[in-house]
Amino acid sequence: MDIHEVYLVTFSPTRTSKQVGDAIVRGIGCSKVINIDLTLSAIERCDIPQDALTVISVPVYGGHVAPLALERMKEIHANGSPVVLVVVYGNRAYEKALVDLDTFASGLGFKVIAGATFVGEHSYSSEKYPVAVGRPDAEDLQFAELFGQKILAKVANAADMEKLYGVDVTRIQRPRQPFFPLFRFMRKILKLRKSGVPFPRTPKVDADLCTHCGICVKNCPTGAILKGDECNTITEKCIKCCACVKRCPQKARTYDTPFAPLLAEHFKRQKEDRIII
Numbered sequence: 001m002d003i004h005e006v007y008l009v010t011f012s013p014t015r016t017s018k019q020v021g022d023a024i025v026r027g028i029g030c031s032k033v034i035n036i037d038l039t040l041s042a043i044e045r046c047d048i049p050q051d052a053l054t055v056i057s058v059p060v061y062g063g064h065v066a067p068l069a070l071e072r073m074k075e076i077h078a079n080g081s082p083v084v085l086v087v088v089y090g091n092r093a094y095e096k097a098l099v100d101l102d103t104f105a106s107g108l109g110f111k112v113i114a115g116a117t118f119v120g121e122h123s124y125s126s127e128k129y130p131v132a133v134g135r136p137d138a139e140d141l142q143f144a145e146l147f148g149q150k151i152l153a154k155v156a157n158a159a160d161m162e163k164l165y166g167v168d169v170t171r172i173q174r175p176r177q178p179f180f181p182l183f184r185f186m187r188k189i190l191k192l193r194k195s196g197v198p199f200p201r202t203p204k205v206d207a208d209l210c211t212h213c214g215i216c217v218k219n220c221p222t223g224a225i226l227k228g229d230e231c232n233t234i235t236e237k238c239i240k241c242c243a244c245v246k247r248c249p250q251k252a253r254t255y256d257t258p259f260a261p262l263l264a265e266h267f268k269r270q271k272e273d274r275i276i277i
Helices: 016-028 067-072 097-107 138-156 179-195 215-219 243-247 259-266
Strands: 006-010 033-037 046-048 053-061 076-078 082-089 111-119 274-276
Touching: 006 016, 016 053, 016 082, 016 111, 016 138, 053 067, 053 097, 082 097, 097 111, 111 138, 179 259, 215 243
Parallel strands: 006 033, 006 053, 046 076, 053 082, 082 111
Antiparallel strands: 111 274
16 A cells, blocks of 8 residues: 555644654655644544545543543544554553543544554653653654654555554553552552642743743643733633643743652653554
8 A cells, every 4th residue: 555645633732742743754754744733723624535644643631632632633534544543641651541542533433553652741840840851852753753664664565455454552562660659659649639738720920020922822722821911821721731831931830730749759760652553
């Protein structure tokens, strides 16, 4: 089979999922790439041709695919066309996110032919509490390109769509996770929840640092920040993706959650990217 076009579907508030998806597509090497970026808005109905290859790359929030990503993908429809599924998580755990994405994509009509789990800098990562800082790094992106090349080879070796076999993403190799750091993390999380310590619902803003440049407004995926009112965040709309925090050039926005120091303490060991094809 030949690949004539690739659809890259991403939801990526902090751009980690987009970087991984772009690298995979580079490895595939198709000249015609249709980008469907759902970060800032949904799209109208999109029908994927059966002979096109799709790559879906989305972030993991709390062990699940970002709910807004799934919501904005509902208007994408396929008729048995092949898809590559990628979830990007913050070095803690992606839990059942890849399986859930497989179920969702299959429901849209896709045939899952490959899957991957990549590590990206955690949304809560900061200078004080670093969690997978700088990832995906150069090594991650090189691995993603190699993954793309393997996908291309798999498709090229199939005589037709029927011969392009699917994969069971539940069989993907899990990254190594030392038991005791995970146990201590879970124990402290339970203690934290029982303590009644309040969890911030939105980022804090230092009004003295904010210059009202509007960058946070442009990069908020839910419209939770309004132009002219950049020092406030609409609580009901905030999904805690921290795009506004990471994009603010003045560092006027911070998200001080008690989860951050626990993540930084117990997940220092960098996990490996995994693929199944």
